[in-house]
Amino acid sequence: MKVTYRNEIAWLAALTALGAALRVFHLGTQSLWLDELFSIAIARRDWNAVIYSTAQGDTNPPLFNLLLYGVLQFGADEIAARAVSCLFSIVTIPLFYALARQLFDARVAILATLALALNPFHILFAQEARMYSLLAFLALASFLFFLRVWKTNQPRDWLLFALMQTLAFYTHSLAFLNLLALDLFALMQRTTLRARWRALGVAHLGVAILFAPWVIVLLQQIARVQTGFWGVPPSPLVLVTTPYLMLFSNTAPILFVPLGLFAALALGALATLAARRASSSEALLFALCVAVVPLGLFAALALGALATLAARRASSSEALLFALCVAVVPLVTLFMISLARPMFVERTLIASSFGWYVLIAWAVMNVPPRALNRGLGAVCLVVMLAALANYFFNPAMQKPPFRDAARALVAQFQAGDVVAHTSDSSALAFRYYAPQLPNEFLAGDPDYTNETTRGRSGRIAGLVPREMSEILAERSRVWLIVALDHNEAYQRAQVQAFDARYRRAQLIEVGKIALVLYEEKR
Numbered sequence: 374m375k376v377t378y379r380n381e382i383a384w385l386a387a388l389t390a391l392g393a394a395l396r397v398f399h400l401g402t403q404s405l406w407l408d409e410l411f412s413i414a415i416a417r418r419d420w421n422a423v424i425y426s427t428a429q430g431d432t433n434p435p436l437f438n439l440l441l442y443g444v445l446q447f448g449a450d451e452i453a454a455r456a457v458s459c460l461f462s463i464v465t466i467p468l469f470y471a472l473a474r475q476l477f478d479a480r481v482a483i484l485a486t487l488a489l490a491l492n493p494f495h496i497l498f499a500q501e502a503r504m505y506s507l508l509a510f511l512a513l514a515s516f517l518f519f520l521r522v523w524k525t526n527q528p529r530d531w532l533l534f535a536l537m538q539t540l541a542f543y544t545h546s547l548a549f550l551n552l553l554a555l556d557l558f559a560l561m562q563r564t565t566l567r568a569r570w571r572a573l574g575v576a577h578l579g580v581a582i583l584f585a586p587w588v589i590v591l592l593q594q595i596a597r598v599q600t601g602f603w604g605v606p607p608s609p610l611v612l613v614t615t616p617y618l619m620l621f622s623n624t625a626p627i628l629f630v631p632l633g634l635f636a637a638l639a640l641g642a643l644a645t646l647a648a649r650r651a652s653s654s655e656a657l658l659f660a661l662c663v664a665v666v667p668l669g670l671f672a673a674l675a676l677g678a679l680a681t682l683a684a685r686r687a688s689s690s691e692a693l694l695f696a697l698c699v700a701v702v703p704l705v706t707l708f709m710i711s712l713a714r715p716m717f718v719e720r721t722l723i724a725s726s727f728g729w730y731v732l733i734a735w736a737v738m739n740v741p742p743r744a745l746n747r748g749l750g751a752v753c754l755v756v757m758l759a760a761l762a763n764y765f766f767n768p769a770m771q772k773p774p775f776r777d778a779a780r781a782l783v784a785q786f787q788a789g790d791v792v793a794h795t796s797d798s799s800a801l802a803f804r805y806y807a808p809q810l811p812n813e814f815l816a817g818d819p820d821y822t823n824e825t826t827r828g829r830s831g832r833i834a835g836l837v838p839r840e841m842s843e844i845l846a847e848r849s850r851v852w853l854i855v856a857l858d859h860n861e862a863y864q865r866a867q868v869q870a871f872d873a874r875y876r877r878a879q880l881i882e883v884g885k886i887a888l889v890l891y892e893e894k895r
Contacts, residue, residue: 376479384483385470392466392490396459396499401451404776409502410801414834416441428590430833436543437504454502462499462506472517473731476692485734493622493760504544505723511541512551512724519555535579542584547721550703558698607717615719619726624770625760633756636749700728775802778883783807792852795864797831799856813844855887
């Protein structure tokens with residue numbers, strides 16, 4: 374079925390409206406959590422302090438915090454704090470359609486954009502006061518301008534490409550992974566590269582010059598990450614689980630997880646079988662993209678070399694190769710880096726999801742047997758919708774209810790009480806939601822005594838750990854707030870210490886957050 378220009382506009386408008394509605398829906402319903410509270414604590418300072426605090430306490434550059442600083446001048450509730458992320462996630466939808474349409478036909482672009490509009494992974498970060506939606510938008514914009522210059526070689530598009538890459542570099546320290554994907558694609562297009570290598574080099578030089586003011590800070594941040602980051606070397610299974618998360622997030626109901634995995638892997642297997650029988654190098658290239666799931670890293674790289682050679686003369690092989698590089702190169706590169714320096718976090722690869730959506734949409738529409746593949750695509754859509762509903766309406770899948778816990782404490786608080794927190798998450802949250810209370814953060818958290826990245830960020834955000842004896846001096850009543858979100862053994866030991874010294878007078882549980890009132894023993 375041919376899609377007319379007028380129908381394309383209607384589809385794009387409808388998909389953008391749908392995606393916008395889902396991103397705005399319940400935007401302020403969930404409480405802010407640790408990472409968001411850190412960003413807000415930094416962004417509430419003057420802009421010079423925002424830059425300095427980001428340099429000292431964060432692992433990323435300051436662009437998002439500066440944008441957040443501007444928004445917080447007009448309000449400081451959950452909706453205001455998440456407005457930057459929500460806005461950039463919405464405008465990403467039509468931009469992604471433009472990218473998919475430049476790569477393939479309208480049918481593939483519509484299906485891929487539908488996957489983005491409904492995608493719980495992107496909606497989650499659209500409703501979080503962190504930089505990931507901004508990173509996705511800037512990386513996507515750089516992808517689009519790169520495709521344009523690769524065809525037209527227009528100076529204006531080269532300038533815009535370099536600008537978007539620079540802004541992405543100022544958004545996240547791992548933005549270079551997306552540029553690496555484009556560079557690898559360029560190296561595989563040797564004929565075009567001969568005519569573009571000077572302009573490509575100048576663009577890289579421009580990015581380097583514009584980002585140079587932050588390089589020294591970045592090196593300091595990298596050194597701190599190497600000594601105090603909380604990550605562990607990733608399992609090879611992340612090569613499977615990361616694409617799954619990009620499709621369904623981590624909110625799919627447990628009964629739907631096998632269904633989603635089956636549909637995604639079945640699509641890959643059928644596409645691989647089709648590639649064996651087909652003379653089309655398009656199918657062979659698609660087999661490469663799914664090979665990274667069942668066959669692993671090294672098989673994927675080997676197939677990639679063979680597929681690239683086989684696909685050089687195919688009419689759409691360039692588009693498939695481009696989408697494949699965007700999807701796979703950052704994932705594989707970050708995996709390999711993390712084997713030596715653990716820093717693998719799936720959300721930092723959010724821009725890679727665009728490659729996966731395009732490739733899956735292309736497979737559903739083009740790889741035989743089409744009826745079966747479209748059925749599998751429908752199954753993926755059902756799992757996506759189930760994950761989305763679970764995210765919105767299942768409290769167990771949502772952020773900790775710090776706002777409700779703070780309100781519950783305010784209602785019970787009496788003059789002379791003190792509030793002690795075993796977790797930095799609750800300490801920051803109660804300082805935000807109940808700043809009138811005497812909130813204190815107990816000393817002893819291993820992340821703070823060992824100077825980890827988390828501990829350093831908390832100190833920059835304003836958390837000053839205090840000894841129990843100092844907090845409880847001359848106090849007859851103390852509220853202990855326990856949110857078992859990390860270092861559970863340490864937090865349970867703190868509870869035992871309070872039980873030994875005081876008598877429990879009241880217990881309020883809000884979700885998994887415990888508010889325990891202790892009084893002196895008589």
